[in-house]
Structures are given as C-alpha cells and as structure tokens.
Amino acid sequence: MKEWLLEHPEVRTIRVAAADLNGQARGKRIPARYAASVIENGTRFPMSVLNLDIWGEDIEDSPLVFETGDRDGVLKPTERGFMPMPWLDAPTALLPIWMFHEDGTPYEGDPRHALARVVERYRARGLTPVCAMELEFFLIDDSGKTLQVPPSPRSGKRRKAAEIMSVRALDAFDRFFTDLYEACEAMDIPADTAISEAGLGQFEINLVHGNDPLKAADDAWLFKMLVKGLARRHGFAASFMAKPYPEYSGNGLHTHFSVLDRDGRNIFDNGGPEGTETLRNAVAGCLWAMRDCTLIFAPHDNSYERLVPEAHAPNGICWAYENRTAAIRIPSGAPAARRIEHRVAGGDVNPYLMLAAILGAALIGIEERMTPPDPISGNAYALDLPLLCESWQEAIDTFETSRIIPRLFPDQLIQNMVMTKRQELHYMQELTPEEKVELYLDTV
Known part of the structure; x- marks a missing residue:
C-alpha cells in the first residue's frame, strides 16, 4: 500500500x-x-x-x-x-x-464482515462463488423543481422518452461514459457492457464476473460512489434510488452467480440447459429466504414503489428458465457458464448485505438439499404466487421476527438493522414525496 x-x-x-x-x-x-x-x-x-x-x-x-x-x-x-x-x-x-x-x-455490525462470514462458509466446503452484478442508474437533471433527463452535452436536447438499448442515447452522453470507463480502469472496477434502459435517462453497466465475492461487493459499492461523483463533475446527477420517476421502471441490481468446486468445475453445469440438482438446491434456498430478506433487497421507503406488477421488477417468489418476469432466472447459454440470476434487489441496496443474503441462502439450500417448486413459464405477474413483503413496515417486522434471518446474519447486525429502519420509518412519515426524492436521490 x-x-x-x-x-x-x-x-x-x-x-x-x-x-x-x-x-x-x-x-x-x-x-x-x-x-x-x-x-x-x-x-x-x-x-x-x-x-x-x-x-x-x-x-x-x-x-x-x-x-x-x-x-x-x-x-x-x-x-x-x-x-x-x-x-x-x-x-x-x-x-x-x-x-x-x-x-x-x-x-459483527459491519456489513462487509457479514459477507466475509458467508464466503468463509463456502471455503470450508471447498467451494468458491463466482459473482457478477448489473447496476442500473438514472442520469438526472435535478436543478429545478421537477426531475428530468439532462440535456445531451452533444446536442443540448433532452430526450424525454425511454430508449431501450439505444446507441443514440449512449452517444448523447459519450463524454460521461468515456470518463466513467477510464475511472473504472483506474479504480480496478471491471466495468463491461453499457446499455440504455427502459427508464427516462436510465442506463445499465455490467461488472465482469470474478471468483472473489468481497471484491464483487467492493466493486459495486465503489462503482455507485464513482458514478454519482463523476456525474456531478459533468453537471448533472446520477442516482441508484429504486424509483425516481413513478411512471417509469425503477433501478435494479441483478446478481449472477455460480459456484466452483476445488477443481474449478462449475457445480451448476450438467452439460445441458437445465443445470444440476445442486443448482436447483441453490435456487430453492434463495426462494426459501426471499420474503424474509425483503428488507435487504428493498431497504428504503422508495424501494416499494419499484416492486409492483409489470414494472420490470419481480414481486412474486418464483424461478424460471430464461424468463425476466421471474425473481430468479436461469440464463441460457453455454453449459459451462450455467448460473443463477437473482433479480429482486433494487439499485438502492447495500451490496455487501445483498450478496451475503443471496449467497448465504443458496448455500443453505445446497447443504440441506432443498427442492424448489417447478419453474414457471409465461408472465409471472399473471400467476398466483407467494409475494415479497408488500410494504416497508411489513419487511421490517418480518426481518425482525424471522427464523431464517439469524441463519444468514449475526445478531448484532440484525438488531442494528431493525433499529435503523424503525427510526427511518418513523421520521420518513414527516416528509413530503418531494422531500423523500431529494433525500434518496444522492444518498442511496
């Protein structure tokens, strides 16, 4: 150093x-x-x-x-x-x-140590999680009373529409993205593909997979800090808050993971598209813990505006092959890369706690050989499924009384988290919607 x-x-x-x-x-x-x-x-x-x-x-x-x-x-x-x-x-x-x-x-109240405990449990079994994250964020002009997309530094125009996978939308902020990639290189953050997303001025950048979950969480934490700071240098804001615009999709933070054995083999790969029984065990563990972990995946008042039907964010607890309406998706592709995509978390999460919850639940599923329900097909929003907690209050109460959460996190962290969120819930009731947006825009 x-x-x-x-x-x-x-x-x-x-x-x-x-x-x-x-x-x-x-x-x-x-x-x-x-x-x-x-x-x-x-x-x-x-x-x-x-x-x-x-x-x-x-x-x-x-x-x-x-x-x-x-x-x-x-x-x-x-x-x-x-x-x-x-x-x-x-x-x-x-x-x-x-x-x-x-x-x-x-x-034990440090969220990075919570993830380190989970990683150590994998290592004790001779297993190594391989993780990658996809982070969505908005570029926002917050200089006036109403949030809006910033004018393009190239044209001076505002594109007031969602432009899914638009090269033009990326090129409109080319200078920002060029500086962002250079900064990621300097900070050793493995930024890969960038796309424009379904929200107003919304983008997503993938972080390349690696076999160190602590570094993956570090990368996500540092990336959020970098994007928000660099955007201000360019004269606008960047935000990972779950739902800055009520009428557009919110920000997600999707996590992909597989697990390697001592010989470096992917234990989810059976040579075919369906994956191994161990993959299904891990899926079952994630589904088993999902509702009780809602507070980890949706930690703020604004988070619950994202978790609504047909808004590109899951609210039903289910899994599927190659289906983005499901909470857990098994992507297609080469069998050697067979993996689980966990799609519940918003962009406003703490990456350390989120990854600890996902990997911890998956490991319990593997250890106990849990069996998941059948994978769904079609539109998950149209199915009668068990649901995530539907409000912040419910998520806090569930987290506090859960028998699952103590198997994932130490008591000190659980107690601290509950006290923190109860205090925030109390004082958030005094704020107007505009004040809530102002609070979350820069912080989360």
Whole structure:
C-alpha cells in the first residue's frame, strides 16, 4: 500500500471509508503524509458510525451510543488498498477500511464482515462463488423543481422518452461514459457492457464476473460512489434510488452467480440447459429466504414503489428458465457458464448485505438439499404466487421476527438493522414525496 502512494506523489490527501448498513461511506480525510500510520495501525471511530440512519443521525436508544459510552472500533485497511478518486478536483486516494474490536475480532455490525462470514462458509466446503452484478442508474437533471433527463452535452436536447438499448442515447452522453470507463480502469472496477434502459435517462453497466465475492461487493459499492461523483463533475446527477420517476421502471441490481468446486468445475453445469440438482438446491434456498430478506433487497421507503406488477421488477417468489418476469432466472447459454440470476434487489441496496443474503441462502439450500417448486413459464405477474413483503413496515417486522434471518446474519447486525429502519420509518412519515426524492436521490 505504501508503494502505491510512492508511485503517486501528486496525491496529497486520502479518504479512509467504510460502508455503513445503508451502504453510505463513513470515514475521515487524512493528509497523505500520515497514511503510514493508518496502514500499520488502522484508524478509529465509534462503532455507532456504521449504524447511522439515512440522514447520518445516531439511532435513538441504540446501545452503541450512550449505554456503552459510544466506544470506538478499530478500522483496518481491506485487501483492496489505495485507489484514486477521479470525481474530485484535487488528486486524492481512497482507502477502504472495515471495523474490528480492540482484540482484533471482526465487528459483527459491519456489513462487509457479514459477507466475509458467508464466503468463509463456502471455503470450508471447498467451494468458491463466482459473482457478477448489473447496476442500473438514472442520469438526472435535478436543478429545478421537477426531475428530468439532462440535456445531451452533444446536442443540448433532452430526450424525454425511454430508449431501450439505444446507441443514440449512449452517444448523447459519450463524454460521461468515456470518463466513467477510464475511472473504472483506474479504480480496478471491471466495468463491461453499457446499455440504455427502459427508464427516462436510465442506463445499465455490467461488472465482469470474478471468483472473489468481497471484491464483487467492493466493486459495486465503489462503482455507485464513482458514478454519482463523476456525474456531478459533468453537471448533472446520477442516482441508484429504486424509483425516481413513478411512471417509469425503477433501478435494479441483478446478481449472477455460480459456484466452483476445488477443481474449478462449475457445480451448476450438467452439460445441458437445465443445470444440476445442486443448482436447483441453490435456487430453492434463495426462494426459501426471499420474503424474509425483503428488507435487504428493498431497504428504503422508495424501494416499494419499484416492486409492483409489470414494472420490470419481480414481486412474486418464483424461478424460471430464461424468463425476466421471474425473481430468479436461469440464463441460457453455454453449459459451462450455467448460473443463477437473482433479480429482486433494487439499485438502492447495500451490496455487501445483498450478496451475503443471496449467497448465504443458496448455500443453505445446497447443504440441506432443498427442492424448489417447478419453474414457471409465461408472465409471472399473471400467476398466483407467494409475494415479497408488500410494504416497508411489513419487511421490517418480518426481518425482525424471522427464523431464517439469524441463519444468514449475526445478531448484532440484525438488531442494528431493525433499529435503523424503525427510526427511518418513523421520521420518513414527516416528509413530503418531494422531500423523500431529494433525500434518496444522492444518498442511496
């Protein structure tokens, strides 16, 4: 890590940041001359900082605050190391960190540690998850009272229509996407294909698959930070909020995953299109946990505006082959690439918690050899299916009382998550719809 700073003498300041439960970056600004101390000894801030609400406020009555004296955790660099922050004017480096107790044990309220626990369970069985994510976002002109698509820097015109897979829509923001890909390269974020999507000024970028789920979640977290920061440099906003426009589709964050054995073989591949029995076990585990995990996949008030019928977001719990109306899709293609696509999460999720929920549920399905219902065919919205939680309140209540969730997440994180979301639910009722959009537009 020290070598990176020596190779980049232009960097005078660094940011050290960890993800809180809402996926917000919490941390410090430090002069680069003091970076060696952070690398060797870590840094410190209160454990309660990873358990703030969406406004960045303490959780009322949280035992992490006054009851324990608002004690510090020790934050150490992750294996990611330093990377540039291309959306800032001054040359600056970001050092991702995660939280530990004084004795060196992981702090169970840290969402990155929640994912690390799941990955370790796979490793103990000689298995390696391979993950990729597709992130949707909107480019938005939020300078007026009404949100609208930004004018094209090329033509100065606004295209006030959804343009699915339009090359023209991509070319209209060519300078932004060129800068975005260059920034992803500098930050080692494996950005692949970009397309225009079904929403107004909506785009999707795929992140290439890899066999390190922690890096995959890091990539998604950093990508969201990058896209939002870089868009502001270009004079408009970018948002991953679930549903900024009521009349258009919302933002999803679809996750593809397969699992390799000790010999590097895909345990979902049986040489044909249907996949192995192990694939069906993993599907069954994902379906089994899906409703109780609604709060992970839809963590905010605005999230539930996306999960409605016929809006390109699943609300029924089901699976299918090559069917995008289903919550879980088995894509077609070469058998060696046989995988599961989990389509429930919105773009507003915490990637660490989302991936921990998906991979954790899949592993339980594999371990217990769960059997899924038959795959559906046709339009899932037209079928009588078990449903995800239909409101934020229901999702919080279900998460709190679930017998499934404690098998996926540590007690400390569950308690923190419930307290956070109950506080947000209470104060969100005081906001107008316009104030909610203003809040979520930049934060999630």
